[in-house]
Amino acid sequence: MVTHLFADGIEDASDDEDEEGWASVSAADAIDLRYGFPFPESLPNEGLVAAAEAVFEAEGDVALQYLGGEYADRLDGVIAARERERGVACEAENVAVTSGSTHAIDLVCRVFLDPGDVVFTEAPTFMAVLDRFEDRGAAVAGLPVDENGLDVEAVADELAAREARGEPLPKLLYTIPTFHNPTGTTLPAARRRRLLDLAAQYDFVVLEGDAYGDLRYDGERVPPLAALDEAGRVVRVSTFSKTIAPGVRTGWVVADDAVVARVDRLNAGGVNRFTKAVVSRYVADGGFEAALDGLRASYARRRDRLLDALDGHLPEATWSEPDGGFFVWVTLPEDLDSAALLPDAVDEGVAYLPGAHFSPAKEESSSLRLAFSHAPPDDIERGVAALARATRAATE
Ligand SMILES: Cc1ncc(COP(=O)(O)O)c(C=O)c1O
Known part of the structure; x- marks a missing residue:
């Protein structure tokens, strides 16, 4: 057994006591x-087969090599162009491709969080992300959600109360402002702006998880938090898991280039380039849209x-x-x-x-x-x- 040699924090991460009871049903x-x-x-099985064939045809000599070919390289730019269409100021150097957005969030947590740091999230929230915060030893505080998403005034009250009591303020606030998981709610633009003002006032990072933004069925589009951010406080993560396939597990971080450089470094050699190439070709061919x-x-x-x-x-x-x-x-x-x-x-x-x-x-x-x-x-x-x-x- 080598379990006694685990790094600090790892044992907590494998502790799934909370899943007893209902989870065993x-x-x-x-x-x-x-x-x-x-x-x-x-x-899109057929579309991805066609894209894979096209990648082999165009770059068969390098498609499976470490550095891959141009299609893999182009994915950052393809994603940046789609982000710009959503109003986010984004160039290829503001994009780090990851193995899905859960992985993206994990990398962002590693860039920003030390043990003991405070993280604010919506309560309820997407559970897989809570494990990421806990793995970093962060102290998670849940803030209420109403029919319009995160109750930003409750966030303001909590921040003021913590400040008055001399308690630690959050370093990062994680939110799913558009088609929230699990409640399905969407944060109106005015609340988004107020949240960004609070982030500036109290000096924290806003981690915007946007897995569903492309899947709007009714109503007007609301700008992503990253589109409203003029201070470089928003780190945005998104994914093709819901719009292409979970099996390609391709996501991304959009952030200031200094953040992206850290994420890329932690990404230790990066995402597999063949999947990147196939996804890039599939999107470039118009199959995605x-x-x-x-x-x-x-x-x-x-x-x-x-x-x-x-x-x-x-x-x-x-x-x-x-x-x-x-x-x-x-x-x-x-x-x-x-x-x-x-x-x-x-x-x-x-x-x-x-x-x-x-x-x-x-x-x-x-x-x-x-x-x-x-x-x-x-x-x-x-x-x-x-x-x-x-x-x-x-x-x-
Ligand atoms: C808000 C949110 N973020 C991320 C994910 C997962 O994304 P990925 O498959 O890219 O890790 C989900 C759902 O699975 C989700 O609801």
Whole structure:
């Protein structure tokens, strides 16, 4: 055994006690509305085969070599151009390509966080990211979310209170301002500006996670935080996991070039260049843009099916109505504990992720997340009917 030789902090990282209980419930026979996987027919197998063939044809002598060919090199520029279309001031040197945005966040944490540093996040938030903060030994504080995303005035109050008490202020605030995971909410532009003012006033980094920004189905686009940032305080991370495929696991950091240089160094040789080349060619050939409208239409139909099913089967609950992304956040009636209800829901035929899973403080919650991205639409409807049966049985 070599476990006693682990580096400091690593043992904590493998401590998954919080996952006992509801996480051991087998969902094998249930309709699975737990995870934000893209639906199978959305994955562009043929487009990626064609892009891979084109890469071999154009640069076969170097396509699999350490340094790769031009397609791999061009990906930073391809991403920078798409970021500029979203209003973000970005050149290729402001982009670091990573193995997905979770990896991007890990690298950003390594650039900024020392043990004991304070990180603010939304509560609830995307759980995989909490592990990244904990691995760095950071102290995570959750801030509330309402129907318009992060409650920025609550952030302001918490900052002022900490300052008054002489307590540590955050070094970094992680937010998912657009189609938040898990609540589906979007932060309005005015709150975005106020958040950036607070970042300047209290001197912290804003880490903007934008995995779903391209998947808007209704409403007006809101500028990314990075587009509103004139002070270089926003570090933005995004990904092709939801819009091309999780299997290419290609994401990126957009930031000031000094930050990007540190991220690139920590990236230790970088992301595999063959995947970069294939993704770069796929996007450059127009396959990506051409597929996006179809994806948006399909996801919008799934979302509508879920919202209609909630209306029809579970009117005693409340839920978010997201304009994009993959998730609806449902709050059960009568303060039912969504983790305690899960085994009964699975017996009725549906699996979801309970709110406690997304809580930095692991708090009990009457809310739960339903993903509409993966299950077939008829199953989404049946899954909500099963949730309604379990809810009624528990409240009778
Ligand atoms: C907000 C958010 N960021 C990142 C990810 C994961 O992205 P990646 O697959 O690029 O790590 C997800 C979902 O899986 C997510 O919801």
